[in-house]
Amino acid sequence: MNFQSFNFxxxxxxxxxxxxxxxxxxxxQMAIPVILEGKDLIACAQTGTGKTAAFVLPILNKISKSGSSTLNTxxxxxxxExxxxxxxxxQGFSYFLGVSSVPIYGGGDGVIWEQQKKALETGAEIVVATPGRLIALLAGGKMDLSTLEHLVLDEADRMMDMGFSDDILKIVNYLPQKRQTILFSATMPPKIRQFSMKILNKPEEISIAIGKTAEGVTQSMYSVYDTQKEELVRHILSQKQYEAVIIFCSTKDKVKALYKVLKKGFDVEAFHSDLEQMEREKIMSAFKNKAVKILIGTDIISRGIDVVGxxxxxxxxxxxxxxxxxHRVGRTARADKEGEAITFVNPKDQHKFVRIEKLIGMSVTQNPLPESMEKGPEYAGDKPKKDFSSAAPDRNKKKKKKKKPSGPASETPREHQKPRPETRAPKSDQSVENSAPRPESKPSKYSQRKNVIEP
Known part of the structure; x- marks a missing residue:
């Protein structure tokens, strides 16, 4: 099948x-025909599979065919991001169509808001918005959605995780009941399915390789202590001249700390929520243009960043x-290219990596640490060791338990008995011992459009 098969x-x-x-x-292949038919759709597909084009192309085709000059989608x-x-x-897909779009999002200064407002007043067939900013516009009576024909929810699971479910339901109340609703999600937990039933009408369902990583990704891991991570990441980055690298940390504080370490020897930038929107856009633009080679961030960049290469x-x-x-691994090996993903696993996170291997359905290759580094912790696979400390081994010596005193307790009256020695390990040790890991477009051919209600 090729794109000409869709008769666009x-x-x-x-x-x-x-x-x-x-x-x-x-x-x-599966979603475009359903959307062209006008049916509601629930589609589950991981990042990097081309899902944005899957809903954008049929909608652009329908707008172009109808000649609509009002807000359509x-x-x-x-x-x-x-x-x-x-x-x-x-903008890229609609270059020869004359269909326009406008992004609406919060977090910017007054200049950005004036640009967004002007775009709405000029008129656009498609609005791409974050729920919070759109709620503010709707509450202020600034937008007219009465002509809407398509509603698309992208990364629905992420929106649920971020607490946007109530905002989405409020937005839906502003929309015409007769519309086509399309929901895309990387995962399909019960809460997404239950939520979809509130806003979709007899949807078709499509699911593509949930939990599978792209074939072009070479995956490996290192079993390390936290104290070894900085040295190891410097070693890896020194092995070749990389043009585009993303490093994921669990918190923005770790992003900042690692940035301070790596900026001394590498072309690197930190990307986190404390940055102003203009700074974030500047950094992302530099990364896409290869002006910045290494980007350090949290999961804020694990979705919604489409950078090939x-x-x-x-x-x-x-x-x-x-x-x-x-999602993190999905940032590489996009558009049928090859890429590499490396994960650092410390002792207390071994059970997390076991769950990852089960989800992706494969055992990830363990790399030996460089000879210049001390030996790391043993990775036990699906049988993690009971010692989950991420510190070095010499800090994990176990204390010997005291033996129980011998002899029957009844030999001395209770009030004359001396306190018996503690026979159990301290509670904190016991919990460790017994715990188990849980498992630029041309001008539009349409004119004098308005999506903003005049006061």
């Missing part, structure tokens, strides 16, 4: 040809959620 409008197909789009991915995304990315892809992903900390591992 000639102007849309011309754009795809110009961009080098030939064969659709599996999710595109609302796309909700969990983060500003993903909203910007989707808007950029729409990322050679290496390093999990500085093992992800707590196995599905987050899939």
């Amino acid at each position: 409008e000639s102007s849309l197909q011309e754009g795809l040809d110009a961009m080098g789009f030939d064969q659709p991915t599996p999710i595109q 609302l796309i909700l995304a969990p983060t500003r 993903l909203a910007i990315q989707i808007d950029q892809q729409i 990322i050679e290496l992903v390093i999990n500085y900390d093992t992800p707590s959620d196995p599905e987050d591992y899939v």
